[in-house]
Amino acid sequence: MMTKLIYDGTFEGFLTAIFQVYEEKLTNICIERKELATETFFSEYTLVTTDVCKANRVWKGLSRYCAAEGKNNIYKAFLSECDGIENTLYHYIQRSLSEKQNIAKDYADPEILKIAKTVRMVNREKHRMDAFVRFRLTKDGLYFATVSPDFNVLPLNAKHFKNRYADQQWLIYDLKRNYGIHYNLKEVYYINLQLSEEVNNTSKATYYFTEEEQAFQELWKKYFTSTNITSRKNMKLHVQHIPKRYWKYLSEKTPNLKK
Amino acid sequence: MNFERIKEKLSILADAAKYDVSCSSSGSKRTNKNKGLGDSSGMGICHSYTEDGRCVSLLKILLTNHCIFDCAYCVTRKSNDIKRAAFKVQEVVDLTIAFYRRNYIEGLFLSSGIFKDADTTMERLVQVAKKLREEENFNGYIHLKSIPGASDELMREAGLYADRLSVNIEIPSETGLKLLAPDKKREDFIKPMQKVKNEIIQYKSEKKLIKSTPIYAPAGQSTQMIIGASGETDAEIMYTSAYFYKQFNMKRVYYSGYIPISYDTRLPSIGTEVPMLRENRLYQTDWLLRFYGFDIRELLNKEYPNLDSDIDPKLSWALRNLQLFPVDVNKADKNMLARIPGVGMKSVHKIIQARRFRKLNWEHLKAIGIAMNRSKYFMVCDSNKFERKDRTAAQIKSLILQHSASKYNTTYNQQLNLFSSIETPVAV
Ligand code: SF4
Numbered sequence: 087m088m089t090k091l092i093y094d095g096t097f098e099g100f101l102t103a104i105f106q107v108y109e110e111k112l113t114n115i116c117i118e119r120k121e122l123a124t125e126t127f128f129s130e131y132t133l134v135t136t137d138v139c140k141a142n143r144v145w146k147g148l149s150r151y152c153a154a155e156g157k158n159n160i161y162k163a164f165l166s167e168c169d170g171i172e173n174t175l176y177h178y179i180q181r182s183l184s185e186k187q188n189i190a191k192d193y194a195d196p197e198i199l200k201i202a203k204t205v206r207m208v209n210r211e212k213h214r215m216d217a218f219v220r221f222r223l224t225k226d227g228l229y230f231a232t233v234s235p236d237f238n239v240l241p242l243n244a245k246h247f248k249n250r251y252a253d254q255q256w257l258i259y260d261l262k263r264n265y266g267i268h269y270n271l272k273e274v275y276y277i278n279l280q281l282s283e284e285v286n287n288t289s290k291a292t293y294y295f296t297e298e299e300q301a302f303q304e305l306w307k308k309y310f311t312s313t314n315i316t317s318r319k320n321m322k323l324h325v326q327h328i329p330k331r332y333w334k335y336l337s338e339k340t341p342n343l344k345k
Numbered sequence: 346m347n348f349e350r351i352k353e354k355l356s357i358l359a360d361a362a363k364y365d366v367s368c369s370s371s372g373s374k375r376t377n378k379n380k381g382l383g384d385s386s387g388m389g390i391c392h393s394y395t396e397d398g399r400c401v402s403l404l405k406i407l408l409t410n411h412c413i414f415d416c417a418y419c420v421t422r423k424s425n426d427i428k429r430a431a432f433k434v435q436e437v438v439d440l441t442i443a444f445y446r447r448n449y450i451e452g453l454f455l456s457s458g459i460f461k462d463a464d465t466t467m468e469r470l471v472q473v474a475k476k477l478r479e480e481e482n483f484n485g486y487i488h489l490k491s492i493p494g495a496s497d498e499l500m501r502e503a504g505l506y507a508d509r510l511s512v513n514i515e516i517p518s519e520t521g522l523k524l525l526a527p528d529k530k531r532e533d534f535i536k537p538m539q540k541v542k543n544e545i546i547q548y549k550s551e552k553k554l555i556k557s558t559p560i561y562a563p564a565g566q567s568t569q570m571i572i573g574a575s576g577e578t579d580a581e582i583m584y585t586s587a588y589f590y591k592q593f594n595m596k597r598v599y600y601s602g603y604i605p606i607s608y609d610t611r612l613p614s615i616g617t618e619v620p621m622l623r624e625n626r627l628y629q630t631d632w633l634l635r636f637y638g639f640d641i642r643e644l645l646n647k648e649y650p651n652l653d654s655d656i657d658p659k660l661s662w663a664l665r666n667l668q669l670f671p672v673d674v675n676k677a678d679k680n681m682l683a684r685i686p687g688v689g690m691k692s693v694h695k696i697i698q699a700r701r702f703r704k705l706n707w708e709h710l711k712a713i714g715i716a717m718n719r720s721k722y723f724m725v726c727d728s729n730k731f732e733r734k735d736r737t738a739a740q741i742k743s744l745i746l747q748h749s750a751s752k753y754n755t756t757y758n759q760q761l762n763l764f765s766s767i768e769t770p771v772a773v
Contacts, residue, residue, distance in 0.1 A: 191698035194709040217390045221447045229446060246387070252380040253482075254446060271380075301348040302443050308352050309444075312359035313405060314395040317604055317619055323398030327391070338393055 088114050090131035095119045097164055100172055101141035103134045104179060117172035151182040156190045163204040165238045174200050212239040216246050218332050219258055222303075223296050228255045230294075232286060233335060234262035243267070244274040288340075303337040310338035346439060355440070357430040361410040361421050362456055365513065365569060366601045370402045370451035370486040372564035373508040381482030382445065385508060389451055389486070403454040403488060404444055408432055408469055412458030416526040417609050418515065418574045421458045425607070431460075434469065438476045445485050452486030452508070453477070463494035463533075471499060474506035486564070491541065493533035500540045504548075504562040509596070510541050513569040517585045521575030524611055534568075538593045541566050545594070565596035572627065573620040574603040574612055579652045580645040583630055587641045590634070600627040626652040633659060636690055637683045656742065660686040663723055664738035670723045675704050687719030718748050 089112050093099035103117050148157055160175055177197045181189055193199045214235070221229035229251065233240075240260050244267050247256060251269065259266035259281065268277045284290040291300060333339040370389030377384040391400035407421070409431035415423040441453045455473055459466050470489050477483040489507040491500060503510060512534045516522040519531055541562060548561035568589055570582060586598040602624040605615045630652060633639040637659070644658055645651075653661045663670065663686045672681050674696055682693045695713045699705060704727035711717065722741050736744075 189702070192702040193695060193699040193713050194703055194705065196712065199712055213390070217392050219448050223447075231448070249377050249386075250384045251382070251446070251448075252377050252384075253382050298346075301346075302447065305348065305352055305355060305440070306444060306447070306449050308356050309359050309404065310393060310395065310401065312356045313363045313401065315363055315397050315399075315604065318397035318399075318621070320398040321396060324394055324396050327394040327398065327400075336393065 087130060088116055091115060091117045091134050092120055092131055093117065093134040094136050095121060096136060097161065098138055098141040099134060099136040100164060100175075101144040102137045103172070104176065105137075105140040105144050106132070106134060107176070115176070117176060119172070122169065148179065148182070151186055151188055152179075152190065153188055156182070156188060159190060159201060159205045162208045162242070163201045165241065166204045166208050167238055168204060171204065174204075208237050208239060208242075211235050211237045212242045214332065215239055215243050215258075218328075218335055219243075219247075220335055220337050221256060222291075222294075223299050224294055225296055228257055230257050230259075231335070232259045232261050232281075234260060238263060240265075240267050248274050286334075307338045307340075346436075351436060351440065354430045354432055354436070355406070357428050358406045358408075358410060358432060361458075362405045362407045362454070364420070364601065364604065365405065365454070365456060365490075366399070366599050367454070367488070367511065367567055367569060367597070368400045368402050368405070369509070369564075369567070369597060370488075372596060373486055374560065374563045375484050375486075375508060377484050379482065381484055382442070383452070383483050383485035385452060385484060385486040392449055392451070402451045403486065404441055404450050404452070405454040406432070406437070406456075408437065408455060408457040408466075408473070409460055410458045411460040413461070414459055414526070414528050416515075416529065417607060417611055418525055418571055418603065420606050434472050434476065437473050438481065441477060441485075442481055442483065445483070450485075452488070454488040456490035457492065459492060463492045464496050464499060467492040467495035467499045467503065471503050471506065474503065478506045488564075491537040491566075493529060493537065495537055497536075497540050500537050501544055504541060504544050505559055507562055509564040509567060510537075510562050511567045511569070512537050514585075514589075515569065515571050516575050517570045517577045517582045518575065521577065525575060538566065538568070538589075542593045566593065567595060567597040567599065569599040569601055571603050572600050572624050578650040579623075579627065579630075580647075580650040582627060583634075583641055583645050586631065587634065598631060600624050600631070622654055623652075626654065626658060630658045638680050639684075655746065657686070659684070660719060660742075660745070664742055667738060667741075671725045672723060674710065674724050674726045675700050685720050685723045687716050688724075719745055 091103045091106060093103045100117065106112070107115055145157070148160070152160070160178070163171055163175060174197050178189070178201055181195075189195070189198060193202060215233055219231045219233060221231050224230050238260075240258060243258065247258065247267075248269055253271070255269060255271060257266055257268045257277070259279065261281070264278065266277045266279065268275050285294060328336070328339070368391070370385065371387070372389075373385040375384070376386045389402050391402050393401040395401060409429070410421045410427070411429050411431060412421045412423055420427065437453070437455065441450075444450045445452065453473075455470055457466050457470060470492070474487050474489055477487065486509075487507045488509040488511065489503050491503065491510050491512045493512060500510070514531075514534050516525055522529060522531060544561050545565065548558060552558040552560070570585070572582065582600070589595045589598055602620040603613060604619050605613050605617045608615060630644055633644060634641060639662070644662055649661075652658050656664075663684065669681075669684070672685055674682065679693060679697060682688060682696060683690060688696075692713065692715050696705065696710075696715075699709065699713060703709075706726050706728045707717075707730065710726060722736070722745070
C-alpha cells in the first residue's frame, strides 16, 4: 500500500518528509503539498509536522553525495512548485544516497533529466525577474516593483538586487504569492503586505509615486522607441523574448495614455 | 531637469546611435564598491527587447550628432540634412543614474559624432565616465567609443573608467574605406586599438605584482563592420575579423547588415533589403572560430570565398569533409563532437557528462535535446540503427533541406535569435 506524506508546502516541510521516510523506513511513498493533496481510498496518509532540525539534518546529509550544485538544483527545482516535483526529487535523493555517488549529470535517467529541465526553467524565470523588474520611486524614497513570476523565484533574486542596489531602499513584491523581498540598506527581509490594488493603477500613480517618476518612465519609453530599427522589425521574435504576460510590468510596453 | 528638452535630445541621439549593434554588457569584473550603486560582475542582462527583437541592455546614445566628417554610410555625416542635438555631460550622467536605479539598464554606451576634433570629443566622453565613477560611485557598465585619432593619453584615461572600449572599423577593406570615408585613414582606427591592447596587457601584469593597480577596460575592446555597403566577399570580411581578434585581442567583432540611409550612388539604394541572412551566416562563422575550434581557412578560402546561404557554415564544412564522419558520440573527443552539424556546445557538454554513466543511444540523445534533423547523418551511437547508406554530400544536403519545416523560416529565426543573444554561444 502506498503511503502519502502531506506537508505544508515549505522547503523545510519537504525535507522533514524525507527525514520521516528514512526514519520510518517507508517504501512506496508519495509526497504532496497540503493545498494540492487529495484523499483517496487506496492510500494511507500521514501529515508531516515541519521540523527545522530534521530538515537541517537532511540538508547537511545531502552534501556528501550531491555536492553544492546538486543541492542547489534540489532547492531550485522545488521552487518550481510543479506538480509531483517532490517525488522526482525524492527519486533523486534516494538514488544519490543508495548509490553513494553524484548522479546529477546522469541525463539518461528521465527523472534526473526532468530535474535538470525544471532547474533550467526556474533559472530562466529568475533571470527574467532580474531583467524585467521595473522600480518606481515612491514618495517615501523606496524603489518599488511588483511581479508575479511563474515560479517562486524571488528568494533566488535577493542576492543580485542586494549587490546591485546597495545604496537604495527597494522592495520587490510577488503579487501572486503575496510576499516580497525588501532591502533596508543593510539586509534583505521577507515581507507580507496588505497591498492596495490601486498601487498599479496609473490614475493613482501621483498618490504613491514622486512627480518625476512619471517623467522618467516617459523618457525610458521614448528611448525604447528611438533605439528600434524599423526596417528590421520582427514582432514574433520580440514576443518570444518578452512573452506578453510580462508586459504589464514593463513601463516601456504600456500604451501611451491619451489625455 | 527640463524633461521636454531632454526628451527631444534623447530621441535624436538614441536614434543616431542605434546603428551600432553592440549591446553586450558582460565580461566586466567590476563589483559593487563601498556600498555604492551598481555591479557589473555578472553576465550582462537584456532588460528589454525592441520590436526588431534586439536586446536592450545599455543606454546607447551619442553625446552629440554634430560631426565634421562626411562618411557616406553614416546618418550623422556632415552633409546629411537632419536635426542636430548635443547633451551636456551632466545630463548624460543624470539620465544614466535615473535609468539604472529603476533597473532599466546595465549601464551606458556612449559614442559621439566628431565635433571640432578627435581629442575634444574623446575628452568629453571621458568626462562623462569619470563623473559617473567618481562623483556617483557608479559601478554599472560603461562602454565608450574610442574616437579615431584620439591621443594616447586620453585613451589611457578612458580605459580607467570604462569597462569596454571600441572603435568601429565599419568598412572591412581599405579600398572600401577610401571610397566611402575619404577623410578617414585606417591608421586612425588602429592606433587607439593598439594603445588599448597594450594598456590592458600592462595593467594586467602590474596587477599581478601590485594588488591595488586599478583595472583597465576589464571587458576588453570590440569593433564593428558594416556588411554589404562595399563589395567585400565573406572571406575578406572574416579574414579581417580573424586578424582583429588575433592582433588586438578583440573580445567581439560585430557584423551589421547595412541599412540603406542615403541616395549616394556609391551605396546600395534606399529600399534595398537589409542583408540579415548574410549577417547571420557571418555570426555563425564567428562563433565557429571562437567556440568550436575551427580555423578560418577551413571555412572560407580561395575556393570558397562566400558562405552558403541555404545551409549553415558548419554543415557546409561537414559536407565538404565527409571522410571525417560519422563520429561515434560515445568515443569521440570534445573537439570532434563540436564539429557534428546540429550539435551545439551545450549538447557537447551534456553528451560528455551523460556518457560517463552509460553508453548513449538515439533515445538518450533525443532526450538530452539534440536535434536529429541535421546531426543524424554525421554520427553513430549505441544502436545498430544508423544511417548506413553511403550518401553523397548533395544527397545529404537535399534530405536535410527537405526535412526542415520551412527552411527560410528556420534559418531566419535562428539568425535573429543569434543576433539578439548576448554572449552565449548558440548551436550552429
Ligand atoms: S566620423 Fe563617425 S559620426 Fe561622423 S560621419 Fe563618420 S562615422 Fe558618422
